[in-house]
Amino acid sequence: MAGNKSSDKKKIPRTKMPEQDPKERIKNFDEVALGYREEDALKESLRCLQCKKPRCIEGCPVGIDIKSFIRLISERKFDEALEKIREKNSLPAICGRVCPQEDQCEKECILGIKDEPVAIGRLERFVADRKLDRDFGSEPNFESNSNSESSGLGKEGSGKGSSIDSLSRVAVIGSGPAGLTCAGELARMGYKVTIFEALHKPGGVLVYGIPEFRLPKRIVEKEIEFVKSLGVEIKVNMVVGKIFTIDDLLNSGYRSVFIATGAGLPYFMNIPGENLNGVYSANEYLTRSNLMKAYLFPEWDTPIKKGKRVAVIGGGNVAMDSARTAKRLGAEHVYLIYRRSEKEMPARIEEVGHAKEEGIEFVLLANPVEIIGKDGWVDKIRCIKMELGEPDESGRRRPIPVKGSEFDIDVDVVVVAIGQGPNPLLTSTVPDLKLKKSGNIEADLETCKTSKKGVFAGGDIVTGAATVILAMGAGKKAARAIDEYIRTGVW
Amino acid sequence: MYRIVKKEKLANDVVRFDVKAPLVSRRAKAGQFVIIRVSEKGERIPLTISDYNTSEGIISLVAMRVGKTTALLSTLNEGDEIIDLVGPLGKESEIGKFGTVVCVGGGVGIAPVMPIAKELKKKENYIISILGARDKDHLILVPEMEKISDELYLCSDDGSIGFHGFVSDFLKELLEEKVLEGREKSNFASSGTKNENINNINNGNINRVIAIGPAPMMYAVSKVTRPYGIKTIVSLNSIMVDGTGMCGTCRVEVGGKTRFVCVDGPEFDGHEVDFDLLLARQKAYHQEERLSMELYEEKCRCGQEKALW
Structure with a gap:
């Protein structure tokens, strides 16, 4: 591998990460992206040019020594690779999954100019997962969570290190x-x-x-x-x-x-009908599903409304998460209503892609003006069409309502994901x-x-x-x- | 974990727990609540703090067995632990020297009324308590409330004790009576406009009403006091998840504005609350709650209750 010339490396295509089939995954809450196998990681690590002045590191908000950890992977020194990451980042398995690498390290990767950048996030995830699986087994141990008041504010306690006062x-x-x-x-x-x-x-x-x-x-x-x-x-x-x-x-x-x-703090739209039953803030919808495991109701006690026709308002990652959750809860139609066009969506491109693959129906250039109820429950959402005007302070073109263009969509659940x-x-x-x-x-x-x-x-x-x-x-x-x-x- | 140091049956299906929670007891104030979870797969439910003892580090919680979570809770005994308990949450009651305050408690709502009445009494208010329940077996905390109250009236839906009828009906009669008394005293009945009349009578008699109980009861009480213009405080019992203003499931409309019960409340001006909305939102998960309860009772019948833990 040391003999690989950079010109050869460029020819290796970016290694794909196996994913659950969209048709299957909308029926479960299991992870969509399945992660690299060892051979995938090795193959991908070899694409790295080991630049003298690695620009990827500048693109990382916590400054991980990306070049070195990828080299260690290519040398099969996986534990050392993880140590290298952990010098700067305590949560690599999480960052490998949810960082917007396309806007950070991978955006700076030289390979990305002509070809696709090295899949830095996927490699980070690979070394982190490998270690986690071994160290802690597959079952997490949460017994040691301190959930007792008896220790009060916990005045006692000694420092772990020697150089710092134990009262620090x-x-x-x-x-x-x-x-x-x-x-x-x-x-x-x-x-x-x-x-x-x-x-x-x-x-x-x-x-x-x-x-x-x-x-x-x-x-x-x-x-x-x-x-x-x-x-x-x-x-x-x-x-x-x-x-x-x-x-x-x-x-x-x-x-x-x-x-x-x-x-x-959840933001609402302040439009009529927002307090009807069936209208959720994204915070509530996701908290019920994720923290309280409402998707496992009645095995778990917290319920959630499993709408047949769900409208999600917003175009960010939280909106994508809500829409894809609704699909998995069994919705036949999930409408993602966003007031600008797809180009202006703040969500990660990958998440937008996942949502589309899963059959989320995008209703673009539309903004809700009213939620209409029947017997206290959501029945329809009334939207107005929008068109894009001059760019606003965010640099994105400002959406302007088109007079008289209101239209209704039949829905039984609405999730407001316009920000927190x-x-x-x-x-x-x-x-x-x-x-x-x-x-x-x-x-x-x-x-x-x-x-x-x-x-x-x-x-x-x-x-x-x-x-x-x-x-x-x-x-x-x-x-x-x-x-x-x-x-x-x-x- | 939060240890139950004392369990006491107050009525059929109503239990009081004294729970060791030193930090919560240190900060708890009348009107505040906690959120608890009683099993690993359990939901989070709010319970009002009905008493607190800072020196012993104990808070009291009163719960009626209405759904799966409260059913599970009622199976816990002294020495058992509540796995999660967070608080004190919500705003504390406004405790001032108002004059004469009518404290109305319906059903388990008597429990949260108690600490408020106690604090109001400390401020030298004249306390008239009206306590009501389905029947005499469901009337709780009467001796405790008797100690705090200057006047105490009991009501029951079936007439098995005290006034035969709802607390709101009794309150209506009481107000009419007081108004008459006021008219005689003030000798104001024949002069001035109707409104002035009422205001004047108010100042001489009842200055504030605190009503806590099921939403329909608080609704009825607010309707009774409205014509008299008596400030009426209600403590809303909406569905909650986090209890810190993060999810918004507890939202209600007060004076036309959306408010979160968990952080803006739980107490609001009863004359401004949209009770119809509150009632509708309380029913949002009726079907699911029923299903949970049915499955739970089925498991209990099969003797598998232990398996749930």
Whole structure:
């Protein structure tokens, strides 16, 4: 393999990842993309040109040494490859699945200029899955979740490392990608970290938001196990702001607090009929299905309406996830209603493709104006046709309603997936925490410092709803800044 | 895990649990609730905190066996554990010195009324309690409420105890009576406009009504008090999932605006609540709830209840 010349490498086509057949997969919640086998990974790793100045690394929000980990794969040093990734990323099995690589590392890949880029995400997933399957077996072990109040705020505890004062304790609020990453990084530095999670299960959006068929929950559980193995303690059922405040944490021995509460406020359209039975926020629809396993009702207790004709409003990843969930719950027709054209959709191209393969019906350039009910339940959704005008501040062409073009679609379930905002539950209890007009926390994007001494914030609660990897990037930056703050005492 | 330190049967199908939850007990305030889950595959349900003891680190929860989750809950005993419990959630009750407050509790709704009445009493309000239930066997917490109340009236749908009828009917009679008293006292009956009249009488008599119970009862109470213009607070019991404002399943319309019961409530002005919408939304999963309960009872009959755990 060392003898391969770059000109030969270019000729190897990008290795496809096996996927479940669309006709089959719409009947189950199993993962769609099945992952590389060893031979696939080896073949794909050989496509990498091992550039002297690897641009892919610049495209990675957490700066993974992509070139080196791919070389290690090509040398069959899979464990070392994973170690290389984990130097920068605590959650590789997750990122390998849900990162928008096409806009990041793979976008920068030299091969992509003339040909297709190296499948960096698929390779990352391969090494991560391989290790997870071996280390933890196939069954996740969740017994050790701290779900007890008896330990209170957990005042005792000693640091894992030797160089850092054993009293250097840090509290992380939220166990999503930003919180987990920050906690993992700090634990590695020797800090004693406690994560406070509001729900009964850790993982944040990875658990309540992203569906099983895109990110199996056993993968998330295993990645969380890894973070815990670094010494991080996770306390579930703790709504900070209600059970105690950030000042309580700072006064009870935590030197610093990282707020990573995500984008947990559903937006509605504010149109008539939105409170009818059968209308869900995407947050509710996905939480019922993913966190509460409503797709397994009545074996699991939480129910969900299995509509025959479902309308999903929106064009992002959350809309795609909702539409594909509806299909799997047995809907005959799933209409994805989006006010612009397909080109402007914010969802990943791959997810749009998956949705189409699964028979999701796209109703483009249309915007709902009213939901019409019958006996308290959704019966129809009334939309108006849109046309595209001049580009707006986002650079996308602005949709304009076409007068008199209203039309109705018969539906029995509507899922509103037009975005999520910052949940004010915590921030409203911290008067000295400066917020933006949007309700997001005002924090320095490099250091994650907020207006309140000792308190850092990152991820969707600062930026608004974005991606898993960007939240992880923020968690990483916060960990560095928290370490510096605790060591120097300088704010 | 949250250990049950005491279990007490209050009525047929109604149980009170004292649960060890020190952090929750430290922050709990009248009017707030918790969300619990009682099995690995279980749903999340809200339960109002009916009492809290900070020094012992205990909160009290009262539940009526109505569906699978509350049925499972009622099988738990002292020493057993509730696997998940999160709180205190929701806003606390507004506790002020209002004057005379009528506290109306219907069925298990008496349990959440109790801590509010207690706090109001501490603020030197005059407490008139009206408690009602199906029959005398379902009337709960009467001795406790008696201690707090300056006047206490009992009602039953079947007439087996106290006033024969709904709490709202009794309240109506009480208001009419008080209004008459007020008229005599104020000697205002023959002058001024009708509205002024009512306002004046109000100030002299009943300043606020707190009503908690099934939605139709709170609806009826709000209708009774509306003509008198008496501020009426109701605590809404909508379906919830996370309880932190994340999903919106508990949304209701109050004063024409969509509000989330879990974070904006649970208490709202009863005269502004769209009760028809609340009632419709409460029924959203009736079919599924019935199916769950049937399957559960079938399993119990087959002696497989243990398998569920």
